[in-house]
Amino acid sequence: MAATPEDFFNAAMLDQPRDTKASKVRSNVTNINVINFPGLNTLGISLARIDYGPLGVNTPHIHPRATELLTVLEGTLYLGFVTSNPNRLFSKIVKKGDVFVFPKAMIHFQMNLAHDKPAAALSSLSSQNPGVISIANAVFGSKPPISDDVLATAFQVEKDLIHWLQSQFWENNNY
Numbered sequence: 001m002a003a004t005p006e007d008f009f010n011a012a013m014l015d016q017p018r019d020t021k022a023s024k025v026r027s028n029v030t031n032i033n034v035i036n037f038p039g040l041n042t043l044g045i046s047l048a049r050i051d052y053g054p055l056g057v058n059t060p061h062i063h064p065r066a067t068e069l070l071t072v073l074e075g076t077l078y079l080g081f082v083t084s085n086p087n088r089l090f091s092k093i094v095k096k097g098d099v100f101v102f103p104k105a106m107i108h109f110q111m112n113l114a115h116d117k118p119a120a121a122l123s124s125l126s127s128q129n130p131g132v133i134s135i136a137n138a139v140f141g142s143k144p145p146i147s148d149d150v151l152a153t154a155f156q157v158e159k160d161l162i163h164w165l166q167s168q169f170w171e172n173n174n175y
Contacts, residue, residue, distance in 0.1 A: 008039035017120060018051040026056030026112075034128040046128050052077070052112035052119040059134055060109045066130030068102040068123050070110070075119025081108035107135060140165045 010032060018028040033046035040046055046066070050058050052075065070079070072094050080091030081102045093113065094100055102108040104126070112119040139146065140162075148162045155162070 003039070010037045010039075012037075012049075014047070014049045014122070017118065018049070020051050020053035020056050020118065023053075023056075025059055026053035027051060027058045029058065033125075033130065040128040043128055044126060046125045046130055048123040048125065050110065050121045050123060052110070052121075054112060054115050054117060056112045056119070058110045059136060060107050061132050061134045062105050062107055063102075063125060063127070063130040063132055064105050066125040066127035067104045068108070068125050068130070070100050070102065070121050070123045072096050072098050073120040073122055075117065076113045077110045077119055077121065078113055079108070079110040081106040140168065 012030070012032050014030065014032070018030055020026050020028050028051045030049040030051075031046070032040075032048065034040045037046075050070075052058070074096055076093060076095045078091065078093050079100055080089050082089050083106060092100060110121065139151070145166050148159045148166070151162045151166075152159045
């Protein structure tokens, strides 16, 4: 099938805030990648707009195939990533106009620090299909579930807590 000019255009309306009220974590990620924008195929880039409600969180996650460069559009965010072995946290409070980089495949997160107003960010990613693995969803919301024996041992907690965590509704804020 031949490419058309429409393959290289996406009326994403990234200038428009997204609803965060319906989300338990009070955030909403709008992805622009090869799945919804065919013109990105083989180009090694994608984009995401993240909207945060008051105290909204983009929960700990990884992009297995991409480095992420985040620019704060509005508000103040607490963000960071954790390196592997040793598990060292690199975190910062950033505000409108600031830029922060999350290295490829590192667990990272962001949180809006404002109690009363939204925040927004734009992320550039170094893959047309960066993928996302939300840590809590993967560990406690997998189907079928990871054995409670494995999780109780790994987290050094009682099985009842693991059962409770697995019973929670694990949502995806990446749309």
